[in-house]
Amino acid sequence: VKMQLQQTQTQAQTQIQTQAQTQAKSQAKYINSPETKIYSKSKSIYGLFEAKNNIVENDAALIVEGYTDVILLHQEGIKNVVASLGTALTTEQIAVIGRFTKNIIIIFDSDAAGMRASLRGMERLREYNEKLDLYHESNINMRVAVLEEGYDPADYIMRKGRENFLERLDKAVNIIDFTIDMILRKYDINNLNDKLRATDELLGFISTLSSKIVQEECIKKISEKLNLRESLLIEQLLKKSNKKSFKKTLDNKAGFEGIKQDEKAANPLKNIEIEALKILVNGLGDKFYELLDIGPEYFKFDDTRKIYEIIKETFIKNKSDNNQVNFPLEISSDKLEDEQLKALYNMITFSSVNYSDYNLACLEVYNNLKRIYITDRLEETKKKLKQFENFRKELIKKEGEQSAEKLEKVDNKIKELNLRLNKLENEQFKYK
Structure with missing residues (x-):
């Protein structure tokens, strides 16, 4: 040769x-x-x-x-x-x-x-x-x-x-634009089956793009070329993202902590966290800053917690660099470590935010996160209190009043836990 x-x-x-x-x-x-x-x-x-x-x-x-x-x-x-x-x-x-x-x-x-x-x-x-x-x-x-x-x-x-x-x-x-044109040329969009296949392939391509702005521009172009509503294309894009990555994340990732969801219904606790992230990405409500500062410990799932941390970091950086923040927040794709995080972020940014009252919605989400967090801490404290009370009984049973020094330490711990319990119960009442 x-x-x-x-x-x-x-x-x-x-x-x-x-x-x-x-x-x-x-x-x-x-x-x-x-x-x-x-x-x-x-x-x-x-x-x-x-x-x-x-x-x-x-x-x-x-x-x-x-x-x-x-x-x-x-x-x-x-x-x-x-x-x-x-x-x-x-x-x-x-x-x-x-x-x-x-x-x-x-x-x-x-x-x-x-x-x-x-x-x-x-x-x-x-x-x-x-x-x-x-x-x-x-x-x-x-x-x-x-x-x-x-x-x-x-x-x-x-x-x-x-x-x-x-x-x-x-x-x-x-x-x-060239790739979109290449895909469209493969199909006869006047034929219903071809139009459906073209839509599916185009949305598959768009779902690989991490920039929300680029995705929105692509949706506009496809909407014009296929004569389909943008809202319909966004809905189908979300479904495609969910099928590929988001559902897999919820069911299989360690961050889901063993809680399984029904095939047709997301976990309600996770839904609250997702609503919080939607509000933060879009900068909505009087309680926005309180929600932003709530802390990662209020997010039970690994992926929502990670995105919360990225949103807060991005907000602080934009504020520091430009002295102002534009909404919706744009997150750099290098911050989203894997496909599951990208899929969840895309779902959050593309989901419609249809609240009749943004301030009330923000307040409710903030209160829900607080209530769930406090309830969890309350249950933990009750368990610890019960453990120490049982330990005290066993101690008296085995050693009697001779273990006065040990009993004093246990009693102090029980007293501390009771105070914490009362404080948490009072806090919980505020967020009901």
Whole structure:
């Protein structure tokens, strides 16, 4: 099999690896040399040393798949182009490119119709979509430019010319819009079954996005394209999130502390905590600040407690940085450690908040959390009191009045617990 070899260099022009382009259709288009202590594919960007000044000048980086595309585009005067060596951009590569520009255009080898038939093209798009949170958090504007079917960038610029290639770049669209369009083109939305399948796939894609703002924008676009109500799409999105992750969290996670829920009804204690989080995310009610300061110990479940802590931390940081807080609160996805937390957060932020009186709702939720917490402490105190009273009886039975010193300690503890019990009962009365 014939191969063409090409070297990859660092920004300082140090050779670190060799890439081969195969001529055989049965093999992968590009074959990289194995990773070593010097060469790491996730950190390396082909052509960056030569392109970086042009990337800064054009305030955009063009990303192609292989080195031949880079070489031929450079020869045609398009010099702000680099290759990701056959993979979607990694965290390390984004950090490097981000020093020169926040605008990235990925160039795909064929148009939407061609990509649907191209396993490599679809796989590459899937890899990029899996990292959307990374690009969003790095403030990267990621767009997609597509060429005509059957052309890679090198072929296209040789046969169609530089001006036509630049026109394709001008038509580049946001990667999320491109993905939505790709999904829609797979179906005949005038056919009911196809429309349902398209909706399901689109909502599945949206559920992977952690930014509430991005999700809402996607819902608006899909609503227009499919002629469906936004409220209906949000309802279906919540159901999808619940099925995938939220229900699994409630039933299986250690944070649920062994309490099982009926398939159709959430645990009422957890519902109260979720309502509290909704109020905090949206900044509602006169009791907002008391609710914010209530403390993590008032949340019985691990996931709701964690989100409460993140909300409070985000509120304090925003207040400190900007001296004001905008609602609803936006939480960075890196704070949400796993898919279950993301699903719960999405459910909280997308659920409608239909209170006729926000102040009353906030007060009721605050009182409920207080009452539940106090009731739990009350039960604990009663158990401890009973244990000490039983211990006192056993002590008298075994040692009689001779154990005066021990009895005094036990009596003091019983007295302390009775005082605590009275205090808790008085507090409980306030929140009934």
